[in-house]
Amino acid sequence: MITIKTIRKAGILTALLAIASSCVQDLDRTPAFDVTSATVYADPSNYKSVLAKLYAVLAVSGQQGPAGKPDISGIDEGTSNYIRLLWCLQELPTDEAVIGWNDQTIQDFHNLRWTSSDGFITGMYNRIFYLVAASNEFIRETSDEKLASRNITGQAAADARTYRAEARFLRALAYSHAIDLFGSVPFVTEADAPGSFLPRQISRTELFSYVESELKAIENELAASRAAEYGRADRAAAQTLLAKLYLNAQVYTGTARYTDAVTYASRVIQANAYALEPNYLNLFLADNNTSREIIFPVTFDGLRTQTYGGMTFLIHAPVGGSMPVAQFGINGGWGGLRTTKALVNQFPDVTGATDKRALFYTQGQSLEINDITQFTDGYAITKFRNVTSTGRAGSDPSGNFPDTDFPLFRLAEVYLIYAEAVLRGGTGGDAATALTYVNALRARAGAPAITASALTTDFLLGERSRELYWEAKRRTDLIRYGRFTNATYLWPWKGGVKEGRAVEDFRTLYPIPASDLVANPNLKQNPGY
Incomplete structure (x- = not known):
């Protein structure tokens, strides 16, 4: 590695x-x-x-x-x-996401x-x-x-x-x-x-063209898909990055490139080198390096890559209140990160009974956020942990630094890129295949399959949130859908007010x-x- x-x-x-x-x-x-x-x-x-x-x-x-x-x-x-x-x-x-701290200008982000x-x-x-x-x-x-x-x-x-x-x-x-x-x-x-x-x-536009050409x-x-050492970029990593660029090309350049997004997503999928992880939660645990779904990780090791950023931040900062610290394989929570009811409402229930991706902690937490600086305002997220799939804690005996890797690219996102690009008019793929990919993700989550008529771009925006939340995708998705700044979609404390408000398009x-x-x-x- x-x-x-x-x-x-x-x-x-x-x-x-x-x-x-x-x-x-x-x-x-x-x-x-x-x-x-x-x-x-x-x-x-x-x-x-x-x-x-x-x-x-x-x-x-x-x-x-x-x-x-x-x-x-x-x-x-x-x-x-x-x-x-x-x-x-x-x-x-x-x-x-919201964060409870008042460090420097950190609150300016949710307030836009x-x-x-x-x-x-x-x-x-x-x-x-x-x-x-x-x-x-x-x-x-x-x-x-x-x-x-x-x-x-x-x-x-x-x-x-x-x-x-x-x-x-x-x-x-x-x-x-x-x-x-x-x-x-x-x-x-x-x-x-x-x-x-x-x-x-x-x-x-020029920089887009340069990155595309590179x-x-x-x-x-690059090494063939999944033929490189773990943690190193292979052919699928480059193809995934191209697919992501093409999906957002209309935002970046003013010209849609959905057919190219289908093409490069298909190359990743059809290589058959990567496969969905059977258990969704295992993608975010300390032994996620064993998963065949993660295409390009940012790797962390509790003994050799010690940092207060990266996965140290993403595992410690969401733990606080009455949350059982030992279940996260760390020595203590930082009581900062939670989510808003807008994400919670993407799921049919908060227990995970009808969708295993609903990884919320609700005990002692309120759904409504009256004060962003209070950790107990807003449901906590339990997605990232420093324990293995067998329950063993990470390698750092102090419990400070985790072994969990950050899944920057994974196959599930490629499935969703393919589906969205097809629905937006990209050729070289078909809606039936797109439906198969989306239902494969839902089957893993224990969520009911959807029908062809339910597969819309609006549905996919919600499905991307359910599948990829807290994986550093959401701002880009909301911008692509035209829902980041305007009043089309409001969430708690957007723009600094509890009910949410539109902000400047810039x-x-x-x-x-x-x-x-x-x-x-x-x-x-x-x-x-």
């Missing part, structure tokens, strides 16, 4: 990135090791360790866990973790009133571009020309080319988050000398951080900010 076994050797990348992220001028990084690109990349045995650091950017926040040697400074390591910030920016502004100086938004932006910069450096140093100049041939060269394709995938993933969250952003590739210029701002270029350079994009606008005069702010 590349992100677990080799992460501790990957600190060499810190020195290589001291200037590498030219797109974000306000990141203060100090080289921690007396090494250069020449010394590191002269030995191909180092390549996998450096690649491990690229993957680790998603999971941890620095060179040691859980804090002390941050990749970026000026922000708390725990709160600025990539997955934690992605989750917060995707879930907190929606009907699926953030500004361009928001530290959490800046943190997400900086994490994205740190991963872009790190990937650029690796791609630059593993080019065919560089390999030849170092006399790296044979299997070592072949391995380096596979690693390079994975780095291109990770860069495409980071840029896909930039497309979704920020729209038009600074643009740099391995062809740009680090630290020598101020990047130009690329349009959302993923297509590496599709067959909130469908986050602002470019004010600090980067000052640092780079080539940048223009998103409208409304």
Whole structure:
């Protein structure tokens, strides 16, 4: 598992990135090791360790866990973790989550009133571009020309080319988050000398085309579906990311690409490499690395990837009140995250009797949220846990850091992408197959099958919530359906009022951080900010 076994050797990348992220001028990084690109990349045995650091950017926040040697400074390591910030920016502004804390500007997300100086938004932006910069450096140093100049041939060269394709995938993933969250952003590739210029701002449509072309270029350079080491990107990961991009293409570019979404979802499914996990809850437990459903995880290990972000946040923060802490395999809850009645009402009951995906804790919790800062206002979610499918606690004896992996892509979402793209007019698929996929998810959940007449896009928005809640999808889904900002769909405390209200349409994009606008005069702010 590349992100677990080799992460501790990957600190060499810190020195290589001291200037590498030219797109974000306000990141203060100090080289921690007396090494250069020449010394590191002269030995191909180092390549996998450096690649491990690229993957680790998603999971941890620095060179040691859980804090002390941050990749970026000026922000708390725990709160600025990539997955934690992605989750917060995707879930907190929606009907699926509220948080009880008053840390900095965290309440501005559910209230949909953030500004361009928001530290959490800046943190997400900086994490994205740190991963872009790190990937650029690796791609630059593993080019065919560089390999030849170092006399790296044979299997070592072949391995380096596979690693390079994975780095291109990770860069495409980071840029896909930039497309979704920020729209038009600074643009740099391995062809740009680090630290020598101020990047130009690329349009959302241009960046979409670039990411699309990168993923297509590496599709067959990556390992076959499910043939890679666990935790590493394979062909299905690239195909899933393409399917997700195409499903949202009308939002991103103004041009629908539903046929392409069907095509790439079908490639993932028809490879028959991945299969639905029989037990839904097992997807979110400490041994979820054994599941054949997870296409691309962000991996965590209680002993080797210690962070206060990632799954540490997603397992500790939803536990509080009278919840039985031992059932979650942790040493205590943080009493922060809950959900609104809008998500609860997606299910026929809260016990899971008619849909096993209804993982709510209601004892001592009120359905109504009168005060977001009170943990007992709003039902708690019990989806993520640091116990295995056999009930064993995670590997960290302190109970602080979990072994549970975050399922960034899984087969269930690909089924739902296929179904929605078909219903929206995508060709190359059919409604009967779409119905089969949706009913396969419902059968696993113990929910009744639906008929063809019930399979509508509105139904699928609800089904995506039931299947994928708290997996960092919801904001994107609500925007695609035109229900994020306006009064078409209201949920408790949307816009900062208990009954919910419409907010400005420009909130469908986050602002470019004010600090980067000052640092780079080539940048223009998103409208409304």
